[in-house]
Amino acid sequence: MTNPAIAANGLRKAYGEKTVLDGIDFSIPAGTVFALLGPNGAGKTTAVKILSTLIPPGEGSGAISVGGHDLATDAQAVRAAIGVTGQFSAVDGLITGEENLLLMADLHHLSKAEGRRVTAELLERFDLTEAAKKPASTYSGGMKRRLDIAMTLVGNPRVIFLDEPTTGLDPRSRHGMWQMIRGLVGDGVTVFLTTQYLEEADELADRIAVLHNGKLVAEGSAEELKRIVPGGHVRLRFSDPAAYRDAAAHLGGDAVRDDAALALQLPSDGTQSILRSILDRLDAAGIEADELTVHTPDLDDVFFALTETDTDTDTKTDTEAESGTGTAARTHAAVPAQNKESVR
Structure with a gap:
């Protein structure tokens, strides 16, 4: 595969004696959706945080590149090429939807005119124009999620990490989010998706990987994975x-x-x-x-078959590692490297 949008070789991460990622590999073509599945605490969010430069990879990790940039030597270029939407909303409920977007435009150092243009386009694209002047705290869950992704797109990223983007949404809002993700991919954006909704991965992903006990135990298209499990x-x-x-x-x-x-x-x-x-x-x-x-067999059958020995693996350390790809991640990606210490 030439010039993958995301490539990782032997990605590792441990917290004390807890190994979260044990030498996993990714090679994701541009303009595709890659879905990472796994039980709670499996390390999905840890992988996202490493690939989005929020935390360093573990000792012994191989080469990692995102958006064509080496993670170890050109992290700032990686940040400029990506967007991150985490499990927890980065929306500030005390200001309006429009103001949230304008704030992101400022963080990306857009001029006032350009920031207003991009904000207006994104409000229209995500069907938020009528609610633009209302405090984000008044938005429904689906509206907040749409605004969240719109904020991610202010910098026109070519690689987007969506960490469980539809958690807590009702079925109608979830399907609306799927349409938006398909639209992004249609524009050539690469999407790295983590999700606990197997139907979501089946609907959206070109390739799916299952993470279990720190390793990728299977990878392929949805149809390829379904053939792993007997019972057809x-x-x-x-x-x-x-x-x-x-x-x-x-x-x-x-x-x-x-x-x-x-x-x-x-x-x-x-x-x-x-x-x-x-x-x-x-x-x-x-x-x-x-x-x-x-x-x-469906992906539920595949998931249960591949992770059937799993128990509740969450520990305090792992839970802490798996949380928090919201506001901190968004700010980290938008603020220049020399100013990072002030937001950590």
Whole structure:
């Protein structure tokens, strides 16, 4: 892969004796969505904080680059190329939505005219124009999340880290957020997404990785990951009892019978070749099913299978490490390096 938007080799991080990240690798193409899944305390937010320069990688980590810039030697260029939206809102409820955006424009050193132009565009893009003059404390959860992401976009980042961006949102607001994320990717932005909603990863991600006990235990597209877990099958239903009996005889021991429903179930990994083999066997015998459905495991099945030995791994140290990619992260990314000590 050439010129990935995010690349990490052997990323490590430990807090005392607690190893959070144990040599994990990323290589994420530009203009795609990469979703990182894992149980609470697995290290998802720690990975985001390292890649967004909020905390240093652990001893023994390999090379890391974000937005084409080396994290170790050019951290300020990384900050200029990224945006971060954390688990906790960075919105200041005491000022208006418009003022929140203008504040971010100031932090990015935009001129007043440019700041107002960008603010107006983002308010319109995120359907916040009517609420622009209202205190952000009066916004609904979905509106605050939209404003949060709008604030992230003030600096026109090409790489965005979204750390559980839809936590606490109702289904309608969550789907609206998905549309916004798809729009960002359509503009060529790379999105690094952590989420606990497996449906969200399934809907949005080009690639998904599962983090467990400090390691990436699986990575691939949603369809590739679903094939890891056994249990996929093809179900054939018949209305003619004679056709049902003939099909059961020709398909032999592979078929699980459901005599009451006149249905047969055959194991399948969801691939075209398996389905073709079943249909060819029926065609050769002159048998036609009235209904055929293909069932494959979903990401919930994958997640539970890959993390089934997990217990409640949260410790005080790890919980502290996993929190706080909100206001501090946003400010850290926007303020020049020489002024960082004042905001830490």
